[in-house]
Amino acid sequence: MQKKIIIASLLLISAFSAHADNKLDALKDETRAAAMPFMKALMEENKKAVQDGGPESAVKVCKDIAPKMASELSRQKGWKVTRVSTKVRNPMIGTTDEWEQKALKKMEARLAKGEKPETLEVAEIIKGKNGQTFRYMKGIVLQPGCVSCHGKPEEISDAVKASLAAEYPHDQATGYTPGQLRGGLSISRPL
Template sequence: MPKVSKVQRLVVVGLLAAVCLGAAETAPQEERARQLGANAAFELQRVLKSELTSAIQAGGPGQAIRVCAQKALLLTQGIPRLMDVPSMTVKRTSLRWRNEMNRPDAMEAKVLHEMEARAQAQEPLEAVLRLHNKTYHYFEPIRTTGLCLTCHGLEEKMPENVRQALDTLYPGDRARGYAAGEFRGVIHVSIPQAVVAEP
């Protein structure tokens, strides 16, 4: 047997690993998926925030609730078209959902539980990317800020008309009682692998 140096052996193992894991190929693809997910999440937050701010200015938080209730889901579902990537999907979800339509599925619940555990342990929250059935799933964690508490904070501190509107619209509401800076949920962006594949 020819003598093979330790370095040569390491190089061969490294090359094999790169080929087998497809490292050279998947890294940029994953990077693109991550970038697209982050852009979509950013865009959604921008759109929702501007809609929320103008609704509060126009008619106060009681009015803004109705705007949220009627528009938040449509605006969320409209992001892929707005970004010209119609095969992508965008959803907001939480372990403590308000709108039944935002209830987490099994994969979302798993990621949400993992993030919740990190938040409980005071660890920083980072976006998560998973590849499943030829689709990239990007999850961006959302935390509450002071602005959110009018509608997601302690019940006794909510304006009366907000509480009443929530009681009427969401009888099973779980999204109250938050403090500022708490983990609230995720923006889940699904991106078919073909969208970010090599051109």
């Protein structure tokens, strides 16, 4: 009799955790589907802008287009979408919270172990005082085209340096090499 109860409870527990896994997977798939076009557009727009008009015109992509895309996605979906980093250029919108800091650390470690940039993501359902929140982060890895604004001092032109100094007096987002984790696209969804 007792054995039956134990088996029944085990089945119930595994059914519950399977349900939780399915829920997390479904949220992950849905959020990723919205995040990927953002990432693709960001990388492509940036490449195009650097090729067409040099880094000064690419400033537009990172400064105007990316935050605009993030806030459009936020509005459309009712999610909170931002680009964050531990070495931030725009502290107003790019500063990490505790979860984001941990997620970036995890992805940095995974990248160091040889994981491909395309698969770098972290997802979790967090239980808080006001209910559950789904947290998602897609890693943003530095491309060769990014060094003209995020690379070493000798890779950044005087014109870009001057405009960065004027607009971002607290800029920490330089000194990166391609392949390094620059930050993440962070999405937070109340459930």
